[in-house]
Amino acid sequence: MTIRASIIGASGYGGGELARLLVGHPEVTLVHLGAESRQGEAMADLYPNLRGLTSAATGPSDAEGVARDSDVVFLALPAGKAMGLAPAMLEHTRIVDLGADFRFKDPHVYEQWYRAPHTSAGLLDEAVYGLTEFRRSEIRRARVVGNPGCYPTAALLAILPLLQSERLSAAGVIIDAKSGISGAGRGLSMDTHFAEVNENVKPYGVAGHRHTPEIEQELAVALGRPVTVTFTPHLVPMTRGILATAYLPLAGRITTEEATAMLEEAYAGEPFVRVLTEGLPQTKATTGSNFCDVAVRVDGRTGVAVAMSALDNLVKGASGQAVQNMNVMFGLPEETGLRMPGLYP
Amino acid sequence: MTIRASIIGASGYGGGELARLLVGHPEVTLVHLGAESRQGEAMADLYPNLRGLTSAATGPSDAEGVARDSDVVFLALPAGKAMGLAPAMLEHTRIVDLGADFRFKDPHVYEQWYRAPHTSAGLLDEAVYGLTEFRRSEIRRARVVGNPGCYPTAALLAILPLLQSERLSAAGVIIDAKSGISGAGRGLSMDTHFAEVNENVKPYGVAGHRHTPEIEQELAVALGRPVTVTFTPHLVPMTRGILATAYLPLAGRITTEEATAMLEEAYAGEPFVRVLTEGLPQTKATTGSNFCDVAVRVDGRTGVAVAMSALDNLVKGASGQAVQNMNVMFGLPEETGLRMPGLYP
């Protein structure tokens, strides 16, 4: 089987990483690489790691034309762009959207956090939140997958299995996350200037980051009731990686071993989630790979479970999970094209 | 006035940073630089930044001899060493101990967390916890100052003023801290190998880091009742800096402005704590300086106050605060020798 796949938004980091993964995917032919602002450039000029591996060049972002030639189109665009393109594209193709447009069931949640109207609210009902490990069967049939944000992927994989237990409380969950700079995208700003962010750690988006409602939505789905979470992201001076540290109040007695067993049970057989029984997650163990490492420690003294996860924000946190979802959508073994170790060191 | 000051443990990062600060201190003469393992080396060979500024060489760590020649001795030694040296030294000098030996009032707390007997428990009563901003008058008269740990300094400066309010709760306080690698000391280990920690973020000491009881002791003193805190440190790939993010449950209604006003009131007139009303703390704003930047944001939606602080772990988190305490002990203006901006970028 050969899947004809295209990317719209190929010049950003999400798009570049999709190209890296799809160039080596044994069941994919890359058809179109749309890049509005860098049209006509060799992909290898935009992403020099691809030199010698593809002679593809970027073309126009004519979404409907691209859709017509493709079995699946990956959209790697700024928030608010995908919703305009999707309806016409769906006449011809299936979509994995790496942005936020199709992550929410409730358009008002989108509108509240993204401060813009949602113009394709009619698609939200069928769109599937693409956290592969928890939505596999829906993804298989989906026309539109709303690929999760990088922080929500890390946070949800760490805590979803634990909140199934009544001994851990979803009331008062705190998530403190640390991300490499590539999460800010390839655009230029003081927040991505090397001299400003090197040797620097800083919080941002305190009490207002847009990934918060995604996490809350998925916890609410899992628990069957509304949940709020306090989420604080931080920028740390590295290129790739997210480390999420989540604090869950204990509602009963539970040991580290019992909590770990819950993670192990939830992820038994999962190809890309590794439960650590010794040692703690570290981003470097996942760099360049589609793995997410998770672990939990119960602090019985204070009555808090500390759940931790590490992943590469550009792979499992974005493009790798998107390819994983494509594999599911097209009935391929889920690891196809993704079973490579990260770089260490 | 010239203070005759000495350092025992001059070859580690704490000692090196003390030397950097004391070489430029207008009221200090450096008398002895004890360094057991690197005896007889020029300080400028151990710390090449000092070349051209001092011709001092390290000598033996004969504590009593050093004490006899000094008005104050800084001890920058592994845990458990200072308690053996202090009693004899105090016949001749005053002590600022950068280690943990004199931070606790209750020797059992030390023994429980450091898993070793405390052999100078008799001194704990008079030793003063050297968080300058909160213990100034006791420090002035102290013979022994137990200089605070780097994490407790950052955490306590962020949250102590807030917990004075009944609208913020000390029950369930969570502190998530991120530290540069120099905090691990100059010793060699896989945790300080560049290739292992560069491009890597990882938690460590979850539910068991030794700085936890320091924070709890000081909160208990301030609140007049026992307090437990959940504290998780992380290593981030930078040399200097700590960013602490503390989560305090709201016990009543409070706004960001009101919480910020509490910080401003607490630190009015303080030379080294800067309350940010706009923007958030970032470690880079403090690199190389004795400043600690603090800020708070109230997340009314979730009922949590997020208090943040940034400092240089080797300066305000260790040697700078030690010099600040020396200034207090000898009646000097507190900023003497410490009023320099950090490096930015």
Next chain:
Amino acid sequence: MTIRASIIGASGYGGGELARLLVGHPEVTLVHLGAESRQGEAMADLYPNLRGLTSAATGPSDAEGVARDSDVVFLALPAGKAMGLAPAMLEHTRIVDLGADFRFKDPHVYEQWYRAPHTSAGLLDEAVYGLTEFRRSEIRRARVVGNPGCYPTAALLAILPLLQSERLSAAGVIIDAKSGISGAGRGLSMDTHFAEVNENVKPYGVAGHRHTPEIEQELAVALGRPVTVTFTPHLVPMTRGILATAYLPLAGRITTEEATAMLEEAYAGEPFVRVLTEGLPQTKATTGSNFCDVAVRVDGRTGVAVAMSALDNLVKGASGQAVQNMNVMFGLPEETGLRMPGLYP
């Protein structure tokens, strides 16, 4: 075809990178992973990127036993170890040695630069210097390949084709190279301590680095006469990558275009050397991949050609080239298991 491959010295960075590449190699079964100092540990504990991809554990470094079970053994050992093991191993297997023991034709050159006797000088005649692009036919038949050093690989790929021209002079060649810290190995020293090497650039081994004679030997072979080169390596604060900048005096008139054409001609059809006609080599374009990027600029004003190359010191500079050589030795397509793009960013 399945090649039974083993590694002796699996715990160091060369060994870990070999494991990363061989785990994903479609024609290889990993048989033994010898690691003297870390025997019996799961490879995934030594290299957490391998978790979920291999359950292999390290075993004893019984060289002859390993050899008996293997079609090829990779030796990733400190200088001087391989020469003792190789003779007995060659009864049973073929060897790719990542160290220096089999790189030199003349044992006296080894002895002079490595200050130790060469105890297997009898093998040097048949051992092949494994710079794949220039020794392919000899490598195919070799029992012992002396895999090139990281710096010589970078330097030689940049300058060998240029020195074929009489218009560029081999007299007075200067090579200034910049390497990431992983080149110093996984061992602990002040030179690998994060806080000492981060935010730091420094030269080392000036006028005496052991990679110098390798470069000189290969230039002499190519030119048919003795050559000396001035080689200065530098450590830069990154994990992976070497950038070599070579300065060749002009002996006649030549343009940048003509010099570039020489590189293009030399590397036409080479899968792993990319000649840049626009832009300059940068290490990041090669991170994690087996590519070496080369370019040249002629400074007509000063009469010097500047030849530059970039590669990943652990891949094309060590383990990747070793696997490339294995592919050649066993008649596999040279790109087998190595045709992956690097990580960018």
Next chain:
Amino acid sequence: MTIRASIIGASGYGGGELARLLVGHPEVTLVHLGAESRQGEAMADLYPNLRGLTSAATGPSDAEGVARDSDVVFLALPAGKAMGLAPAMLEHTRIVDLGADFRFKDPHVYEQWYRAPHTSAGLLDEAVYGLTEFRRSEIRRARVVGNPGCYPTAALLAILPLLQSERLSAAGVIIDAKSGISGAGRGLSMDTHFAEVNENVKPYGVAGHRHTPEIEQELAVALGRPVTVTFTPHLVPMTRGILATAYLPLAGRITTEEATAMLEEAYAGEPFVRVLTEGLPQTKATTGSNFCDVAVRVDGRTGVAVAMSALDNLVKGASGQAVQNMNVMFGLPEETGLRMPGLYP
């Protein structure tokens, strides 16, 4: 004495570093901080390290008004701006220009390398090239100092004393320099994006960097004949620091000790140049300080002397040297306000 000093171009890194140094200078009052694009902002908002140390805000860049209020004005502007402002300013004040406009004696050299006409050529004759150690007496009387570029400062301090000897040749000098990213300024570009330059080393400006003619001019002045140099700068992933490695062909027999003695003689009594007799220069030894470390090794085998230097590009390579020149111009001890150690680690 109090010098009234002003900065025009206070928002860039050169200006910010001037502010850091002048805020702590005991003989200076900062009068105006001109910043065209960021007018009216608190300096502490632009440079958060200055918070608590200055309440100064940026004002308009009305050069003549600024000049009227100032004893000296530092210009930290893009190339080509200072030449337009200087003539009118000189009616009222003295100028230290951190840009290139007043570095060249011959306006045609400027015009050739900067590809723009020089509109104040009449001032070039009296302007003094501000390499303090070699132009002290002229600087003392200068109305306009053309403060040297960062690379030329590093390169010239390493090689000028050596070229006084006939045993070292100025023909064929090669300078290979490595700079931190702050050298590229605070402006935004792909070359300063963290994710693009972190974990990356790359050359740029090969055979054409604008600092080349500065080096050549000063060598020609010293030697009394024209000289060309091959100069290649590289970007390395750190914030501050330049390491220059210069290769000088031997024209006679000379030992490392003899060459080192030449450096020692040249810099005897110099407060800011440290000649290393053991060990090699490393940028980290100079970070944040005005020191330049130099050393030389003679490779007798190849007939090349390798001269090396390290400095902080923003201090001795720019703003520190500018303040040093101000001290000279106003008859202050040269170390005033500059005698602080760098940060290590």
